[in-house]
Amino acid sequence: MPHVLSPLAGAQLADPGFWAGRWRGRFDPGPPEAVNPRLAERSQALWNPLELGPLPADRIGEWIEAARVPDDWWAVLDGRPVDERTRAEAYARLNLAGLRPFKGDRYGIALVRANLRALPTDARGHKPRDEDGFDRLQHTALEPLTPLALLHPSRDGAWWFVQAPDYRGWVRARELAWTELPGEIANLLAQPGPVLLSPTAGLETATGRTTLQMGSRLPGLRGGMLAYPARDEHGELLWSKARLAGAPELASEPPALTPAAFFARALAPLGRPYGWGGLSPAGPALDCSRFVQDVFKVFGYRLPRDASAQCRATRPALTFDAAEPHEVRARKLADLGTGPAILCMPGHVMLYLGEVEGCHHAVHAFWAYRRPENGGEATAAVRRVVVTSLDLGRGSAAGSLLERLTSVNLL
DSSP: OTTEEOSSOSGGGGOHHHHHHHOOSBOOOOOHHHHHHHHHHHHSOOOOGGGOOOBOHHHHHHHHHHHSOOGGGGSEETTEEOOHHHHHHHHHTTOGGGOOOBOSOOEEEESSOEEEESSSOOSOEEOTTOOTTOOTTEEEEEOTTOEEEEEEEOTTSSEEEEEOSSOEEEEEGGGEEEESOHHHHHHHHTSOOOEEOSSEEEEEETTEEEEEETTOBOTTOBTTEEEEEEEOTTOBEEEEEEEEOSOOOEESSOOOOOHHHHHHHHHTTTTOBBOGGGEETTEEOBOHHHHHHHHHHHTTOOOOSSHHHHHHHSEEEEEOOTTOOHHHHHHHHHTOOBOOEEEEETTEEEEEEEEETTEEEEEEEEEEEEEEETTEEEEEEEEEEEEEETTTTTTSSSOOHHHHOOEEEEO
16 A cells, blocks of 8 residues: 555555554543643643733743754755855844843734744755755744734844744744734634544635644634634734635544544544645645644644654653664563553654554654665655554664654653
8 A cells, every 4th residue: 555664465554443443452541621731731842822921032032042943954045055144144034133022912823824934034944965855944834723922023024933832933924913912812712613634624714725734623613614814904913704615524522532533533644745844845744743743633632743842741651771672662562551652762753553463553744764775775765644564664774663762652
């Protein structure tokens, strides 16, 4: 199958019912209202932007610096090597000389699927040897209706440095609307509304069509329509309407987290393209942590955005020593009696599916892996959401996926 990489052939490895039918362990992490505060406390990477109060200018400056990425991550910009002049111009747009305290008086909401950037630029930044799928200046993609605290404008006013629910970075000013009254936004988001179960859906707004991803909620949706924010000529919040396109799969409220429901959502995005920060050269995509975040969001659980923060927020059920051989790890994982489980390794996360004939499997948004070839090694590109055996990569210098695991974590 095109979206299964396993020595075990068969369409059943991409079938949610197959994995749900094999699951014999406990599957009850507790209700979201009890679990989410613990996830936020452990991760220290989740916020409510609409509750962000006054901040001194130097704190905002620290956050802007922290949101930047290392200089060697964007040694190439839109295909050209970066010289000192280009770098200086980019940093000048940060407008650090114009920093002012945040008075708790300017909040925003994303009108479209908006890119959250490390610097106020749309130019694609790469390491010299990166492939096209990596834009290192991309932090994440904000869903439509994401609430924001607007902390600092770029020098030209075309961008805002914002606090989002799970990240900080720069957003195009034209892609948001602002208000001095966060209650306007909070009131909209507090309305009941269905949860998107399909991998993606389209939303027709006053400014055009935008994309929703699995787990998005549509507050106040009635007959395919919902009240929706827009902006006036100054960017200030006003109200319009939006229409849900097509007939995507919806749930009236977050469904119960059962094995059948979990595996159905985890396998629904199979084949979707990989993109660092949720952005590929072709458009919207998934990276490993966004995939995991979206699956759990369907059920009302709020995980951080980054892989490291997700593993910090969740609780290890199994841990592995670096020297533990493949076979020992496989036996430990076979004894896992509860779920759903997040598989953690440096820089990557996966969702555990189960074991077949002694071979463990996971589903994840995956870029590439190393494999033995002709007495040496080669890189095998994947670049999509796939089901893989955890044996993948065995015999390479990096080791198999199973050999690279540091822990197996639960909510």
